Amino acid sequence: MKSKKERIGLKRVSEEVERALTRLGHAKLVGRSSPPRIQAPGGKNLQLHFKTRMPPHLFTGGKVEGEQGASILVVLLDVDTSSVVQTGPESAAKLNVVVLEGDFNEESDDDWTKEHFESHEVKEREGKRPLLTGDLQVTLKEGIGTLGDLTFTDNSSWIRSRKFRLGVKIAPGYCEDVHIREAKTEAFAVKDHRGELYKKHYPPALHDEVWRLDRIAKDGALHKKLVKAAIVTVEDFLRFLVRDPQKLRNILGSGMSNRMWENTVEHAKTCVLGGKVYVYFTDETHSTGAVFNNIYELRGLIADEQFLPLESLTHNQKISTDSLVKRAYEN
Template sequence: MDGKGKSKMPPNDDDHNPNPKRTRSSSSSGERIESGEEAIVEGGVEKFKLVFCNQPASTIFTNNKIKAENGEALVVAIFDATTNDIIRTGLMASAAVELGLVNGDYDGTNRSVSELNRNVLSAREGKRPLMHGDGIKFLLENGYGPINCVCITDNSSWTKSKKFRIIAKIIDEKILAMFPTIGVAVSQSFRVMDHRGEVNKKHHPPSREDEVWRLEGIGKDGAYHKNLSSHGIKNVGDFLLKYHEIGSALLKKVAQQNQN
């Protein structure tokens, strides 16, 4: 940390690019800044930017809390856009932030805030607000903002890309009056499925205790599932034992028994 209350991030591959779009480095406290975020500004020189420190899971279920792929909370942080330092003290380090959703195919080619705002999604007619929860608006603390208690209420199948992206932007009017060109964070795209489909979700990786239909290619209550179950292969552990006992070719025949 330097004398200005900033946590220095080490140089990365984008340092040789005068206009990097993505940050791929780690802060001094060990957080990995993953690819997928775009810094969006309204013209002028970008002095600060919000960045997602991690990325949402590739598939999220409606009405479940938004999490990263590893189950941890998503985190955004405010950076000095020139030095890639995290701003840990001062007014910016405790700024108010608001979340929103854009279409998954929004690539940030037009990097203006006005263009971004035109792409922010609203709920479909007759539906609840797309995002729900106390954490849609929050204050940064020491430059960081964990995203807690936020869920998405509708699936993403109705969008052109079938996916969403999360945006995070500063909404503190006092700060924006002084710094109108603060970069907005845009996450990687992800799919949102109806929570009723979660009961049939495949596990990656599966455990030995998982029912055998949790494996890819075996549908719950489908022909393969029924054939395997009739031969005592009810979970992943049973499947592995039988695989080592008879080999893949014979196991495949068991699964496909009575299939045309």
């Protein structure tokens, strides 16, 4: 799969993709239950909302990211329509990023006042550096914003709930005549970075180094064997597993027992693949091709410019696809 690979379909959701979707009329961007209604002056019911889910824990000194390393998106919603507010001064407001106590409003359908929200903001411990450092403001563009580089300097073990949340609120000087409700993320723990050095990831991410998988110790014998075979990331491991599992097993050798092998493979397969797709075409006309996912698993066939999912292929189509897959792997 070299020059004949073509990327099609979805890619990781980015701020630009979100903005494009809203222009196309995909109004309901909220994946969870509708937020509570807040009546603002002028008949507007507006509130901020985090689109990105947070992982169960983060580490001090590391970049604050969402699940699977995703950028953290926040949107301004019209509660009445569940659509993103793309026009007007509110859609270009500046937001302050704050840290909240982990047990703040655990019931997602609860409402709160600005004063209640701010009373649960967490500041640094006495004698410590600011708890959250980096880009502490984000500016909305057409109602959508992406949090910048942020880092926690202290763990969350000293808070009653032992967890934090991120929150965003309208910055002073913006939209002062309209009440826009603040937003909060899920609660997450922040641990000291020392544990990150050798920590396994559950689930692992495609871009994780391969030693993040169970049974593969960082800089250990198995790790070195994999790196020597150019298997550096979890994605590399999964691609090799799909194309030639026996060769991968042989690379690891007798130093990995069958039970260890099963554990490593099982852990690797929990990886979230995302939406990247590759196509291997048989000729320059691009009329027939095999469609693969991130790790080169066959997902379907393109025939006469139509995509046919794997499960819908006829017996004869599957036979022709098998030979196509072999050629793709050889290239």
